[in-house]
Amino acid sequence: MPELARTPSFLAYVRRDVLLAYRRLGDTVAPLIFFTMVCTLVPLGLSPDPQRLSEIAPGIMWIMALLATLLSIERIFAFDFEDGSLEQLLIAPQLIALPVLAKIVAHWLVTGLPLTLLSPLLAMTLSLPTSAYPAMLLSLAIGSAYLSAVGAVGASLTVSLGRGGLLLPLLVVPLYMPIMIFGTATVFYAVDGLHWSGPLAAMGAMLCAALALCPLAAAAALRVTSA
C-alpha cells in the first residue's frame, strides 16, 4: 500500500520549480530580455512615429509576449527530464496531473507574470494610451497563463526529442491563435474606449478550460514520451 500522505503537496511542487528557476536566473531572465529587445526592433524597423506606434502597440506587445513564452516553454519539463526527476515523478504512486499543474503555475510565475509586470514599461515606449494599461495588464496576465498551460502539452510531447528543435513552436502556435485574437482585441477595445470585459471574459473561460484539461493531456503525453 503506497503511502499517499508522504507525497509532496501542490505548493511544494510550485515552490520547488520557482526555486529551481531562481537558481538558473540567467535562463529565467532570458525571455524577459528577449521581450524587451524585440520590442525595440519595432520602432527601428517600422517607424519611431508615436502615432503609428500607438496604433500597433497592442498587437506588437502580444506577439512579443507569445514569442517570449514560446522561447521558455520547452524548459517546463526539459531540466527534470535531463536529471531524471521527471521519471521519478512518473513512477510515484500518484496522479501526475497535479504536479504538471504545479509546473504550469510555476512557469507562469517565472515567465508570464514578470512579462506582464514588465509590459507597462514597454507599452510606454511604444506610446500605448495610458487608458489601455489595465486592459493590457489583465489580458497579458490571463493570456500568458493560458500560453503556459497549452504550451505544457506541446512541451510534454516533445520532451524526449532533445532540445533546440523547432518542433515545439510548430505544435503549439496554431493552438495559441485563439487566445491571441482575444488578447489583442481586449487591448484594442480599451484603446478605442469600448467595454473590454467581453473578450477578457472569453479569455478567462478559455483559461479555466485549459487549466482543467491541459494538465491531463500533458500527463498522458509524459507517460507516452518519457517512458
Added chain:
Amino acid sequence: MVTEVKKWQWFYRLGSPRWFYEITGRWLPWLLCAASLLLASGLFWGLLVAPPDARQGNSFRIIYLHVPAAILALVGYYIMALAGAVGLIWRIKMSFMVMKSAAPIGAALTFIALFTGAVWGKPSWGTYWVWDARITSMLILLFLYLGVLALQRAFSSAEMAYRASAILALVGTINIPIIYKSVDWWHTLHQPATLKLTSASSIHIDMLQPLIVMICGFYVFYVVALCLFTRAEIIRREATSAWVRALVSNESSR
C-alpha cells in the same frame, strides 16, 4: 462467456492488421470503381453540363473541387482524431495506423482547398489571398495537420510516435471549434470592405446536384486513399511478420 467472446469477435478482428489488409484488398477494386465513376460523372456534369454563373461566369466551377476538398479536410481531421482516440483507449495498433495515414491525406486536401480558393479568388476578388475568416481557419487547420505530421516523423519509436501524435490530434480536435469561433469573431471585428460574394446567394439546384455527386465521390476517394495509405503502413510495420513475408515471396515468385 463464450457468447460474450463471440459478440466482440468482430471488434478484435478489426484490430488485426492482417484481417484489415485482406478485407480492404477485396473492397478496394469496388471502391475504386465507385470513386472514379462518381468523380468522372460529377466533373463532367459540373464542368460541362451545369450552367455558368450569372456573375462569375465559368470561374465558379472550381467549387466542384474546392468544396469537397474543404469538407473532407475537416472531416478527415475528426476521422484522424477519432482513430487516435480509439487507439489510445483500446490500445489497438490498427487504429493508430489509420490515424497516421489520415494525416498526409488531410493535409493534402487542406492544401487543395486553399489553393483552389486562391485560384478562384484572383478573378473573383481580384486577389489571391484575403484574411477571410474561413480562409484563415483553413490555414490554421493546415498548420494543425503539419504539426501532427511533424510529430509523427520526430520519434524513432513507431509506437511512441503513434501515441504522441494521437494525443496531439485530440488536443487539436478540442481546439478546432474554438479556433473557428475566434477567427470568425476576429473577422467580424476587422471586417474588410466588401468580399461577400459567396454567402449572398444560395446555390441553384442545377449547380448543386453535380456538387453533391462530387462530394460523394470525394468521400469514396478519401476512403480509397485512406485504405491505400493504411495498407502501406501495415506492410511497413508488419514487415517481419510471417504473413507479410509470405505475401512478399508470393508476389516476387509470380
